[in-house]
Amino acid sequence: MPNRTLALDVGGATLRAVLVERTLRSQQILGFYAAPRTDDLAADLRALTATHDLRWDEVISALPGDVVTHRVLTLPFHDRKRLDQTVPFELETQLPFELDAAVVDYQVLGRDGEAAIVLAAFAPKTAVREHLAALAAAGMDPRVLDLASLAAVNVVRLAETARNGHSAFVVLDRDRATIAVLTDGRLCGLRALSGGVGTNGDLELVTRDVRWSLLALAGDAALESLALWLGGDAADGPEVATTLAGALGITPQAVATLPLAGVPITLRRQQAAFAAPLGLALRESADAFHVDFRRGEFTYHREREALWRGLAAAGVLAFVAFVLMVTSFVLEGRRLSARRDAVRADIRSLFTAALPNVRTIVNEKAQLAAEIATLDKQRQLYGSLAPSAPRAIDLLKAVTLGVPSDVQLDVEELALDGETLRLRGSTRTYEGVEAVKRGLAARPEFRDVQAKDVRASVDGQRVDFRLQLAVARRDER
Secondary structure: EEEEEEEEEEEOOEEEEEEEEEOOEEEEEEEEEEEEEOOOOOHHHHHHHOOOOOOOOOEEEOOOHHHHHEEEEEOOOOOHHHHHHHHHHHHHHEEEEEEEEEEEEEEEEEEEEEEEEEEEEEEEEHHHHHHHHHHOOOOOOOOOEEEEHHHHHHHHHHHHHHOOEEEEEEEEOOOOOEEEEEEOOOOEEEEEOOOOOOHHHHHHHHHHHHHHHHHHHHHOHHHHEEEEEHHHHHOOOHHHHHHHHHHHOOOOHHHHHHOOOOOOHHHHOOOOOHHHHHHHHHOOOOOOOOOOOOOOHHOOOHHHHHHEEEHHHHHHHHHHHHHHHHHHHHHHHHHHHHHHHHHHHHHHHHHHHOOOOOOOOOOHHHHHHHHHHHHHHHHHHOOOHHHOOOOOOHHHHHHHHOOOOOOOOOEEEEEEEEEEEEEEEEEEHHHHHHHHHHHOOOOOOOOEEEEEEEEEOOOOOOEEEEEEEEEOOOOHH
16 A cells, blocks of 8 residues: 655755655655744744645654764674764764754664665754644654655655766755765765755855865865765755856756656656755655654654554454354354254153153163163074064164174164165264264175264364165065
8 A cells, every 4th residue: 555755855945745656666855845934933834735635654863964963983793782882972073962862863874884874863852842843833744854865865865877986975955055075976975055046045155065065075175076966955956066066176967857766757856945854754765865763752652553553453363253252152052052952952852752661760871772682582582473564663773783883873863764764973084984884784684784974073073974874675685
């Protein structure tokens, strides 16, 4: 299912937003949106989203570069645990306040042998708290709180054509500026200026700061060797490019010409003005630069809360399923118990019908076998007086003698219909059914024995079956 993310840049004089839609395999920029900032950020955000009827699933935002301090550090190890422990203390000497009053995050930019090159950034907790409170007043809880000047560099970082050799990215807005230097796509230096092209209308002053920043960040690389990319809402001014080219000796290239995956051609001309929120929207790419100040007391909890709600719902469903299973088990047990009682009642009824003179009934099968044995003795004594038609007692005896002694047979129904005897019962195994069938088929009283409906019982403890026995006539025995 597509997920829509609203990326916000609220640090300048203009409120900017980028809406991106992601699936598991792709991402697509849906639009760029801007509105002038006032003193009421919450009202500005509500107006912007209402004017453009924006709908999103999550929000990500960024702190402006002038409230965040960052450094590129080289540490003689790359183990993640040691970096987690060391980076904050490497920055502690550069903080004008206690380390506990700042939120620190870092990103490993690359490795030099066993050493790790790290971009470390720290923001005052007061700035983080005020930013989150302003967005909360607009009904927004950003999942990520990045650094706007760092996010802007992703516009150049993610463009394949800008990843070879030495390159620089200058973002000139009316009220701020960002300068970044990259070597083969790796960030070598980053600086955020609090003044922009529109500050006192002094383009020359900003150009001078940009030049000195590039000289400091580029290191041994000559300015003339840099591929210079120009972005920002002031980049379209012809005097800006001309002034930079004259001061730096480099002809700037427009960011609007960079092909970025997920940005439609019709929207590329706005890439320069929306560099920060666009880079923020693209931060989920594998090679993107990013930090996140939502740590410690500012940790984003909505995903965890959603997870707990999901687990709670799953627990409720599991409990309901368990209750239903237990209820079904109890009801099935009662049904089987009622069926067993009914079968026992039928057996008792048949027994009392066959032997009405027996008053004490202990074991129907044993007592019936004993009675059959007694009647058989009488039949032997008075066999010459027996009629030619088979009698029920003879068939009962045949069934009793035909069932192997090592097979436990529970008879649930025994009925004689003309010359067909029907028997319904159960044994412990399928082999027991076959043994009963073979034993009865071997009796001369029956000329054809068929087993039907052989299947395991509901509780899986026995095998139910039906036998249909054709009674042999006296002259067929």
